[in-house]
Amino acid sequence: MGKPQAPRKNLYCLLWAIPYLLCGVFSRLLNDPVSHAVFVWLPPGVAVGAYLLTQRRNWSLLLAAFFCAQLALTSFTRGQPATALVFAITASLSSLLAAWTVQRLSPREGGVGLVAALLAGAVAGAGLSALLGGGWLWLTQEAHALVRLRTWVAAYLAGILILAPALTVWAHFRPRRSGGPRRRDLVLGVCAYVGLIVTTFMTFDGDMIKNLPYVVTFELTYLPLVFAVLTALVWGPLGGTLAVITLTLMALYQSAQGEGPFVEANDHWHVLLATQVYLVVTALLILLVNTLRGARAQELENALQWRGRFDLALAGSHQLMYRYNPFDGSLELAGDLQGAFGMPADAIPNLDALLALAHPDDRARLTLHWAARRAGAQDRTPLLFRVAHADGGWRVVSDRGSPLEDFDGSVAVVAGMWRLGEVEQADVN
Numbered sequence: 001m002g003k004p005q006a007p008r009k010n011l012y013c014l015l016w017a018i019p020y021l022l023c024g025v026f027s028r029l030l031n032d033p034v035s036h037a038v039f040v041w042l043p044p045g046v047a048v049g050a051y052l053l054t055q056r057r058n059w060s061l062l063l064a065a066f067f068c069a070q071l072a073l074t075s076f077t078r079g080q081p082a083t084a085l086v087f088a089i090t091a092s093l094s095s096l097l098a099a100w101t102v103q104r105l106s107p108r109e110g111g112v113g114l115v116a117a118l119l120a121g122a123v124a125g126a127g128l129s130a131l132l133g134g135g136w137l138w139l140t141q142e143a144h145a146l147v148r149l150r151t152w153v154a155a156y157l158a159g160i161l162i163l164a165p166a167l168t169v170w171a172h173f174r175p176r177r178s179g180g181p182r183r184r185d186l187v188l189g190v191c192a193y194v195g196l197i198v199t200t201f202m203t204f205d206g207d208m209i210k211n212l213p214y215v216v217t218f219e220l221t222y223l224p225l226v227f228a229v230l231t232a233l234v235w236g237p238l239g240g241t242l243a244v245i246t247l248t249l250m251a252l253y254q255s256a257q258g259e260g261p262f263v264e265a266n267d268h269w270h271v272l273l274a275t276q277v278y279l280v281v282t283a284l285l286i287l288l289v290n291t292l293r294g295a296r297a298q299e300l301e302n303a304l305q306w307r308g309r310f311d312l313a314l315a316g317s318h319q320l321m322y323r324y325n326p327f328d329g330s331l332e333l334a335g336d337l338q339g340a341f342g343m344p345a346d347a348i349p350n351l352d353a354l355l356a357l358a359h360p361d362d363r364a365r366l367t368l369h370w371a372a373r374r375a376g377a378q379d380r381t382p383l384l385f386r387v388a389h390a391d392g393g394w395r396v397v398s399d400r401g402s403p404l405e406d407f408d409g410s411v412a413v414v415a416g417m418w419r420l421g422e423v424e425q426a427d428v429n
Helices: 011-028 042-055 057-078 079-104 114-142 147-169 183-204 216-218 222-256 268-317 337-341 351-357 360-373
Strands: 319-322 331-334 381-387 393-406 411-424
Touching: 011 057, 011 147, 042 057, 042 079, 042 114, 042 147, 057 079, 114 147, 114 268, 114 337, 147 222, 147 268, 183 222, 183 337, 319 381, 331 351, 351 360, 351 381, 360 381, 360 393, 360 411
Parallel strands: none
Antiparallel strands: 319 331, 319 411, 381 393, 393 411
16 A cells, blocks of 8 residues: 555645735725835735635645735835845734634634634734834834834734634635525614614714714714624624624725824824724624624524434433423423324423323322422332323323422422323224
């Protein structure tokens, strides 16, 4: 037998350089043409999202693709080979460090720990990027170095926290053959999303807020957050990421025009920096909402799967499980009641319904049996009785159960199993 072949690398990973370049070109349009300060920088989000969606053995290809893409971006905008090379190395290594940190710290079950891991990875990548890039600027004694460093971390954090979760969420989306959102959820989601668009336009439009006091215009910035959270709650992670992307594009576009609540007369570019911080807070909020909602949905799915396996086990063993509440008299049955008695699941909601379906010769014994259970009797002797079957005849049932006491000695609940026997063919009447 020959040696096992090593896993082959997927060359399609190189295609991640295309969205990286597109986001880089868009971000460069919003930079300061004089100081080259980076106020908006979305490519790190593409890079980190690509690393998280790609197997480790293909990371070297991604590193090469992002290095070449960043080298092309910096060379085109600055025309300085040494600076372009340093920035390409800086961007490649910082994104790799951010993704490695997220994978290293992210728990397998996700949850809030995933949000903390993503934030830690973004901070680690931004720190390395600022350290290497800032060190190069200090060595070359470039002008406006402090302005560049002031915006570097904010732009890097925003790029990762906005795009990386969006890419991972949409990459894991799988359309279903049937189902989908209910009509009510669809309408509520559309209303919330439209409210997000309207409030964002009103908040960041200069003509609409110029006559309002500054306190009012600043408070209006909370309205898009409310509708973004509502969209995430109704439509789930896909809706949350859609809300973040929409808010990002609208806020950045209008802020770049010198509009919005963050405009300062003496510092034209401060508006983009403040908008970046605003978007970082929004992205973290929506990411937390998506994570908590996803964790709850996963727990519900696990509970449904467990219930399905439990029902199959009951059906396979020809048993039913019951739980009787002595306080309200309710009787809960779990298992295949349709197969056992030919009845729906809610056909025996209490003891009165059970006695009505029991064989006339067994009702007296069944009444005494349950009276003793309510009184706390611990007699575990099986009780045989018969229940009418919908198709005719009587299903023989063996009751095995006992009362469970509360902390004060009173009966809290009576629980047990019904072992199903054969159906005795007889005239039910």
